[in-house]
Amino acid sequence: MKKYKNEKEFLEDYDDTKYDKLSMTSDILLVSVSNKDNTNYRKTSKKMISILLVKRDEFPFKDKWCLPGGFLNPKKETLDECAKRILKKETNLSEIYLEQLYTFDDIERDPRTRVVSTAYVALVDKNKLTDKLNENALWFDIAEISYQDNIVNFTLNNKQETIKFSIKKNLIEKTTNQYSYSIIKNESIAFDHPKVILAGIERIRNKINYTDIVFNMMSEYFTLGELQDVYEVILGEKLLAPAFRRIIANKVEKTDKMLTGKGHRPSVLYKYKSKSI
Amino acid sequence: MKKYKNEKEFLEDYDDTKYDKLSMTSDILLVSVSNKDNTNYRKTSKKMISILLVKRDEFPFKDKWCLPGGFLNPKKETLDECAKRILKKETNLSEIYLEQLYTFDDIERDPRTRVVSTAYVALVDKNKLTDKLNENALWFDIAEISYQDNIVNFTLNNKQETIKFSIKKNLIEKTTNQYSYSIIKNESIAFDHPKVILAGIERIRNKINYTDIVFNMMSEYFTLGELQDVYEVILGEKLLAPAFRRIIANKVEKTDKMLTGKGHRPSVLYKYKSKSI
DNA sequence: CTAATAGTGTCTATTAGACAGTATGTT
DNA sequence: AACATACTGTCTAATAGACACTATTAG
Numbered sequence: 001m002k003k004y005k006n007e008k009e010f011l012e013d014y015d016d017t018k019y020d021k022l023s024m025t026s027d028i029l030l031v032s033v034s035n036k037d038n039t040n041y042r043k044t045s046k047k048m049i050s051i052l053l054v055k056r057d058e059f060p061f062k063d064k065w066c067l068p069g070g071f072l073n074p075k076k077e078t079l080d081e082c083a084k085r086i087l088k089k090e091t092n093l094s095e096i097y098l099e100q101l102y103t104f105d106d107i108e109r110d111p112r113t114r115v116v117s118t119a120y121v122a123l124v125d126k127n128k129l130t131d132k133l134n135e136n137a138l139w140f141d142i143a144e145i146s147y148q149d150n151i152v153n154f155t156l157n158n159k160q161e162t163i164k165f166s167i168k169k170n171l172i173e174k175t176t177n178q179y180s181y182s183i184i185k186n187e188s189i190a191f192d193h194p195k196v197i198l199a200g201i202e203r204i205r206n207k208i209n210y211t212d213i214v215f216n217m218m219s220e221y222f223t224l225g226e227l228q229d230v231y232e233v234i235l236g237e238k239l240l241a242p243a244f245r246r247i248i249a250n251k252v253e254k255t256d257k258m259l260t261g262k263g264h265r266p267s268v269l270y271k272y273k274s275k276s277i
Numbered sequence: 278m279k280k281y282k283n284e285k286e287f288l289e290d291y292d293d294t295k296y297d298k299l300s301m302t303s304d305i306l307l308v309s310v311s312n313k314d315n316t317n318y319r320k321t322s323k324k325m326i327s328i329l330l331v332k333r334d335e336f337p338f339k340d341k342w343c344l345p346g347g348f349l350n351p352k353k354e355t356l357d358e359c360a361k362r363i364l365k366k367e368t369n370l371s372e373i374y375l376e377q378l379y380t381f382d383d384i385e386r387d388p389r390t391r392v393v394s395t396a397y398v399a400l401v402d403k404n405k406l407t408d409k410l411n412e413n414a415l416w417f418d419i420a421e422i423s424y425q426d427n428i429v430n431f432t433l434n435n436k437q438e439t440i441k442f443s444i445k446k447n448l449i450e451k452t453t454n455q456y457s458y459s460i461i462k463n464e465s466i467a468f469d470h471p472k473v474i475l476a477g478i479e480r481i482r483n484k485i486n487y488t489d490i491v492f493n494m495m496s497e498y499f500t501l502g503e504l505q506d507v508y509e510v511i512l513g514e515k516l517l518a519p520a521f522r523r524i525i526a527n528k529v530e531k532t533d534k535m536l537t538g539k540g541h542r543p544s545v546l547y548k549y550k551s552k553s554i
Numbered sequence: 555c556t557a558a559t560a561g562t563g564t565c566t567a568t569t570a571g572a573c574a575g576t577a578t579g580t581t
Numbered sequence: 582a583a584c585a586t587a588c589t590g591t592c593t594a595a596t597a598g599a600c601a602c603t604a605t606t607a608g
Binding site: 023062075111176 | 380
C-alpha cells in the first residue's frame with residue numbers, strides 16, 4: 001500500500017469509486033389525530049390515530065401504498081434534510097415534529113438494489129394542513145391495533161379502502177425487550193413499511209408517558225377530554241380522569257375559552273404549556 | 278419514461294449505476310465496567326465505565342483514536358451483521374449485547390467521501406474477554422463526565438494517556454428534549470465519534486432505569502454493592518442502599534456464594550434473574 | 555327530565571426517600 | 582478495637598388508583 005506523508009496528500013489521491021456503494025432513503029411515518037364522526041348529538045367524536053400513505057404509481061410495488069420517502073442526495077443533504085424536503089413536498093409545512101426512528105436495512109427490502117432506509121417519525125396537527133394533499137397521498141385511520149401473543153394486527157381505513165397487515169414480534173434480547181419484526185400478512189403495503197409503522201407507533205406509545213410528544217398532534221386549543229382520548233387511543237387503554245388530570249396538570253394551561261354546543265356540560269379549552277427550564 | 282408491463286420486466290431493465298450512491302459504516306461503542314484499583318485494604322475498588330478505542334494507523338485521522346467500525350459490504354451483509362463481524366474481530370466474542378443507537382450522517386463527517394454511519398452500542402463483561410486484544414485496541418476508563426450548562430466534558434484514561442473532549446448540547450425540540458450535538462473541544466478522537474460516545478452513554482443511562490441492560494456488563498456473580506456502584510457511575514449520582522435494594526430485588530437472585538477477604542463484612546453474591554414472561 | 559360528559563374531593567394503596575440501627579469480616 | 586461495608590427495619594413523603602359525587606349543557 002502506498003505511503004502518504006500527510007492527510008492532505010492522502011485525500012488528494014483518494015478514489016472512492018473503487019468501493020462498493022449503496023443508496024439510502026429517508027422514509028417518514030407522518031402521524032396525526034382524526035375525529036371519528038358520530039351521529040349521536042350527545043356523544044363526543046372519538047379520536048383516532050391517522051397516518052399518511054402514498055400510492056405508488058411506478059414499479060416496484062406499483063399501486064401499493066407506502067410511506068412518503070425518497071432517495072438521499074449523497075452530495076448535498078443529510079437524512080434529516082431529506083426527510084424535511086419530502087415532508088415539505090407532501091404537506092407544504094416546514095415546522096413539523098421530526099425524530100429519527102430506526103435504520104432499516106434488510107438486504108432484500110428493495111427489489112431493485114441494496115437500499116438502506118433511515119425512517120423518521122413526524123407528528124402534525126392535521127388541521128394545520130390547509131393545502132390540498134398531493135393526489136397520490138391519503139390519510140388512513142388506524143382502526144385497530146390488536147396484540148395476540150406476539151402477533152400485531154393492524155387495520156387501516158380510509159373512505160374507500162381497508163388495509164390489514166400482521167407482524168410477528170420475535171424477542172431477540174431479554175434484558176431490554178428488543179424484538180425483531182417479521183411481516184406475516186401484508187397485501188397492500190410496499191417494502192418493509194409495515195415494520196416502520198409498527199416501530200413508529202410503539203415509539204410514540206413509549207414516549208407519550210415521559211415526554212410532551214402528544215402535543216405535536218393536538219390543535220392549539222383542546223379540552224382535557226380530547227387530550228385524554230388521544231392518550232387512550234395511543235396507549236390502547238382507558239385511563240381514569242382524576243389521575244390523568246393530575247399527571248398532565250403542569251403540561252397545560254387553562255384558557256378563558258370554552259367548548260360548547262355538545263349536548264352536555266361545556267368544557268374548558270386548554271393550551272400546551274412548555275416547561276420553562 | 279419507459280412503460281413496463283410488470284414488475285419483473287421493470288427489474289430486469291433496472292440500472293442502479295445511474296444514481297448517486299454512498300458508503301456506509303457500522304461503528305460500535307463497546308462498553309464495559311472496570312475496577313479502579315485501590316490501595317486501602319478496607320475500601321472496595323470503585324467501578325468505572327470503560328469503552329474500547331482503536332488507534333488508527335492509516336489516514337484519515339492517522340494516530341487518532343476511534344471507535345471500532347468498518348465499511349458495510351452492501352452486497353451481502355446487514356448493518357447488524359457488519360457490527361457483529363467487527364465485534365468478533367475485536368473481541369473474539371459472538372454473544373454480545375448489541376443495540377442500534379443512531380445513524381450519524383453529517384455530510385463532512387468523513388473527509389474522504391460521503392459516509393453515513395449507523396452506530397451501535399455493545400455491552401460486555403470484560404472478564405469474558407480471555408483473548409488478547411488487537412494491538413491497536415485499548416480500553417479507556419471514563420474518568421469523568423461533567424455537565425456545565427449544556428456542555429458535556431469527557432475525560433478518558435488509560436495507563437499511558439488521558440483524552441479530553443467537550444460537546445455542546447443544543448436543544449432542538451422542546452416537547453421531547455431532543456438535542457443536537459456539536460463538538461467544541463477534541464484533539465484525540467477521529468470523525469464524529471465523540472458524539473457517538475455521548476449518545477451511547479446517554480442511551481445506557483436512560484435505559485438503566487427501565488430495563489435490565491446493566492446486567493450485560495456484570496459478571497455472572499456480583500454483590501449488590503457492586504451492582505449499586507455500577508448504577509451510580511452510570512447515573513452519576515449516589516443512591517440510597519435500602520431503596521436501591523427494593524428496586525432491583527426482583528431482578529436478582531441470591532446464591533449460596535459469599536465474597537470474603539475484604540476487611541469488612543462479607544457480602545452475598547447474586548445472579549441476574551431474567552423475568553419469566 | 556335525560557343522557558352524556560366535565561370536573562373535583564377524598565380515601566386507600568403503593569412506591570420512593572431518609573435515617574438509624576445492627577451485623578460481621580480484616581488488620 | 583477500629584474501620585469499612587453489608588444488610589434491615591421503619592417512619593415519612595409522594596404518587597397512583599379508585600370511586601363517588603356534583604355541575605352543566607342540548608334536546
